[in-house]
Amino acid sequence: xxxxxxxxxxxxxxxxxxxxxxxxxxxxxxxxxxxxxxxxxxxxxxxxxxxxxxxxxxxxxxxxxxxxxxxxxxxxxxxxxxxxxxxxxxxxxxxxxxxxxxxxxxxxxxxxxxxxxxxxxxxxxxxxxxxxxxxxxxxxxxxxxxxxxxxxxxxxxxxxxxxxxxxxxxxxxxxxxxxxxxxxxxxxxxxxxxxxxxxxxxxxxxxxxxxxxxxxxxxxxxxxxxxxxxxxxxxxxxxxxxxxxxxxxxxxxxxxxxxxxxxxxxxxxxxxxxxxxxxxxxxxxxxxxxxxxxxxxxxxxxxxxxxxxxxxxxxxxxxxxxxxxxxxxxxxxxxxxxxxxxxxxxxxxxxxxxxxxxxxxxxxxxxxxxxxxxxxxxxxxxxxxxxxxxxxxxxxxxxxxxxxxxxxxxxxxxxxxxxxxxxxxxxxxxxxxxxxxxxxxxxxxxxxxxxxxxxxxxxxxxxxxxxxxxxxxxxxxxxxxxxxxxxxxxxxxxxxxxxxxxxxxxxxxxxxxxxxxxxxxxxxxxxxxxxxxxxxxxxxxxxxxxxxxxxxxxxxxxxxxxxxxxxxxxxxxxxxxxxxxxxxxxxxxxxxxxxxxxx
Numbered sequence: 001x002x003x004x005x006x007x008x009x010x011x012x013x014x015x016x017x018x019x020x021x022x023x024x025x026x027x028x029x030x031x032x033x034x035x036x037x038x039x040x041x042x043x044x045x046x047x048x049x050x051x052x053x054x055x056x057x058x059x060x061x062x063x064x065x066x067x068x069x070x071x072x073x074x075x076x077x078x079x080x081x082x083x084x085x086x087x088x089x090x091x092x093x094x095x096x097x098x099x100x101x102x103x104x105x106x107x108x109x110x111x112x113x114x115x116x117x118x119x120x121x122x123x124x125x126x127x128x129x130x131x132x133x134x135x136x137x138x139x140x141x142x143x144x145x146x147x148x149x150x151x152x153x154x155x156x157x158x159x160x161x162x163x164x165x166x167x168x169x170x171x172x173x174x175x176x177x178x179x180x181x182x183x184x185x186x187x188x189x190x191x192x193x194x195x196x197x198x199x200x201x202x203x204x205x206x207x208x209x210x211x212x213x214x215x216x217x218x219x220x221x222x223x224x225x226x227x228x229x230x231x232x233x234x235x236x237x238x239x240x241x242x243x244x245x246x247x248x249x250x251x252x253x254x255x256x257x258x259x260x261x262x263x264x265x266x267x268x269x270x271x272x273x274x275x276x277x278x279x280x281x282x283x284x285x286x287x288x289x290x291x292x293x294x295x296x297x298x299x300x301x302x303x304x305x306x307x308x309x310x311x312x313x314x315x316x317x318x319x320x321x322x323x324x325x326x327x328x329x330x331x332x333x334x335x336x337x338x339x340x341x342x343x344x345x346x347x348x349x350x351x352x353x354x355x356x357x358x359x360x361x362x363x364x365x366x367x368x369x370x371x372x373x374x375x376x377x378x379x380x381x382x383x384x385x386x387x388x389x390x391x392x393x394x395x396x397x398x399x400x401x402x403x404x405x406x407x408x409x410x411x412x413x414x415x416x417x418x419x420x421x422x423x424x425x426x427x428x429x430x431x432x433x434x435x436x437x438x439x440x441x442x443x444x445x446x447x448x449x450x451x452x453x454x455x456x457x458x459x460x461x462x463x464x465x466x467x468x469x470x471x472x473x474x475x476x477x478x479x480x481x482x483x484x485x486x487x488x489x490x491x492x493x494x495x496x497x498x499x500x501x502x503x504x505x506x507x508x509x510x511x512x513x514x515x516x517x518x519x520x521x522x523x524x525x526x527x528x529x530x531x532x533x534x535x536x537x538x539x540x541x542x543x544x545x546x547x548x549x550x551x552x553x554x555x556x557x558x559x560x561x562x563x564x565x566x567x568x569x570x571x572x573x574x575x576x577x578x579x580x581x582x583x584x585x586x587x588x589x590x591x592x593x594x595x596x597x598x599x
Contacts, residue, residue, distance in 0.1 A: 016149040016157075022583075023051050030582035035571070036140065037131060037150045042586050043139065044130035044152040051130065054116050054155050057123040059098050067237060068092075068166070068175050069100055071205035076103055076178070079198055087186055089113055090198075091179040097125035097135050100176070109183065116155050118181065129153055133161030134179045141165055141174065143199075145192045148184040160187030164199040169207035170214055171239050178202060214239060216293030217301070224301050231306070234291075235262055236299025249306065251333035251473075254278040258286060258304060266290050266300040280337055283307045328361075328368045329483040332473030341465045343369045346406075352442045353458055356467035359514030362444040365467060366408055378405030384414045393419055397426045406440045413445040413454055420453035427460040470509040470516065477504055477516070484517050488524040496532045503534050503595070507541050535565055535597075544593040557592045560585060569597035 014032055021028035022041055030038055044051075063069075069092070076090050080103045083090070087106035093099050099120045104110045113119060126135030130152025137144035145162040163179040180195045213236060221234035221241050231249060233242040240259065250258070257278055265272040265288045276284040287303045328339065342365050345352040354362040363381065370379055380403055382396050399407055415423065430439070443461060445454075458464075470476075481496050481504065488494075496504070509515055519538055527536050534542075539561035540554070549557060563574035575585040589596060 019149050028583070030586075033150070035586075036136070036144065037146070038583065039586055039590070040126065040131040040136045040139070041152060042583075042590055043126060046590065047127045047130075049126075049128065049130040049152055051153055054129060054153060056117050056128050057098075057125070059121050059123070062094065062098050062100055062121055064100060066094075067206060067209055068094070068202075071209050072166075072176070072178070072202045073101065075198060075201045075205055076101065079103075080105065087182055088191075089118075089181045091118065091134070091181060093124065093134055093138075093177045093179065095138065095174050095176055096123060097128075097138055097177070098123045099134075109181075112158070113181065116153075116159075129156075132156060133163035133181065134177050135163075137163035137165050137179075138174065138177050143192060143196055147187055158184050160184045160191065162192040162195040164192075164195045166199050166202050166206075168210075169203050170210055175206075213293045213298035217241075217291050217299045220289075220291045220301050224303060228303050231304035232302070233259070233262075233304075234299060234301045235259060235266075236297075239299070246304070247475075248331060249333060250304075251278075251280050252475075253472075254280055254282065254284070254333065258284060258302070262286065262288055262300060262302050266297075269297055278306075280334055328364060329479045330473060330476035331479065332468075332476050334468040335473040335476060338465055338467045339365055339369070341463075342366060343373070345463050345465070346370070346373055346440060349436060349440060350463050351436065351440065351461045353461040353464045354442060354444045354467055355464055356444075356446065357469045357510075357512055358446055359512035360467045360469050361513050362467050363408060363410060364513075366406075366442055370406055374405070378403075379408065380405070381408045381410060384409060384411040384419075387415055387419055393422060396423070400426050400430050400435065400439070400441070404438055406442070409441070409443045411445065412443040412457060413447050417453045420457050424453075424456040424460070427457065431460060470512040474505055474509075477501065480513065480516060481520065484520040485524060487517075488521055493529045494524060494527065494532065495530075497534075500532045500534050500537060503537055503541050506544060506595070508544065542595050542597075544595065549592070553592070556588065557594065560588055560592070561594060564594070564597055571596065 018028050018032040019041075020026075022033075033041075072092050076092060079090055084105055087109045089102055089104040089106075089109055091099055091103075092101040099118065099122055102113065102119060104113065118124060124132055124134040126132070126139045129135060131146055132151055132153075133144055133146045136146060143162070143164045145160070147160045149157050151157055151159070159181055160183070161179055161181040163177050165174045166176045166178060167173065168175050178195060178199050180191055180198075182191065217234055217236055217239065218241070221232065224234075225232050225243050231243070231246040233240065233246055235241075242255070246255070258276060261274055261276050265274060265286075269290045269292075271290065272288045274284075274286045274288065276286055278284055283306070285305045285307060288300055289302075290300045291298045330336070342352065342354070346369050354366070356362050367379065370377055380399055382392070382399065384392075386392050396409065409423075412420075412423075427441075430436070430441075441461075443457070478501070481501065485494050485496070504516075511518075519541065522538055523532055523536055539558040542561045542564075543557065559578060560574065563577050564571070567573035567577065571585050571589070572582060575582045578585070580588075588594070
């Protein structure tokens, strides 16, 4: 059954009634409103935007001396000259929706825009004012026109607006938006076309302005890379360039801190040497040098040296995809750091606690370190999740008293108070007897909050290593995916396409490496040879949600994803096949963070 045709007068009574029913949570026909507008209404409701008042964020002194404003203002002034006397307002915003400039030739329209705070300094981001040409265009990353009652806030119903995001021509990053706003009664089909043309002219002006600055910065960056074998990156307001060594050695969190500090140091256009403490515990010595192009600031080039807390240079991993321990894959700094800390604890004989989210690889790290240090050594793993069995606690105590080599007590935070008291007493006896000379003990847990009984156990473990969740070293997927596929028995015969890899990189992996292994095992069962494409991935990989879903929610999400795939992304047909309304499927897509096919 094909959807009902859209009413000719979308700005009339029927649309106003549909909006009112939506706001009051009454039943309505989704076909009465455009898909993009309905999706924006749902987002506006999710953000608790007020529909009966304008309550906006305000920036007192927005930066008006930027490449965007320098490039855009001549274009906008020229457009105003051509629109002289027309009741159209030309508005420029930054990437957050903050209005930077408003040029209007009609006094009545000017006064009305002041009354709804569509003025410099106010943010018209969708999260503040709901559906509107500026915020909805920025949220969707594409041109958007919003007429009359399509606005979420009732105070905007007399207006029509067409907004177009402005992407930087070199970096591709959204740097702002241009919006044309007029009275609803004066709106015509050329409003959107004119806004698109204006945005194109601004992009061209940005490109002209950027060429000299970008080229000068690029030359200096390449010159520094040729002279320096270490970490090198270059930045300006639009571009970040980073050599391969920097991407391999620096954790993403460390990269962010260094880039932020570099931006601050370059504000004065003078060379600086900075000492920066990084989130991963390392220290960086950063040499910042500004770059000028035709006498104008073009950015800066940074050379970075990393120092461990004790003053030793950080070890280079050699660029290999494999870590320094056998059986583990990954080269991200946070991951390597955790492995190194576990190995150091084992070398010194210090009993150790490992904490992380479930599935992050705590036991895998311990196994790999022991395999490296004592390949023939004995390892006994005791899972506290099995402590409900009568013989688990006596067996654990016997292992602590008599065992040799290494013992790992998994999920120690699952023990009850009585079991923790017994374990603490046994550990105290072991320490008193000098058992640490012949037995290395590690415990794993998932929660960082420690009540009295758990703290009593952990006092026997002086060191704690935090194993990072997979989303904090997501770049390791490039090595983990082929590794797990080979473990599934498809070494070299099943490979991941770049498109499918992008889906895997975009997913947040709440179940961590264990979940990745399960997903790839599932994929390998359904496709044994050839290339893995996005449609070969399970439904969970078509979402960007970070929360773990309940079994019922997972079933619902999977059904929606499969229906969207079956109907090539058509939400209307998917909703019909599932027997739900379009409004429901839009809400569920947003709630579960589903990436619709062909979106």
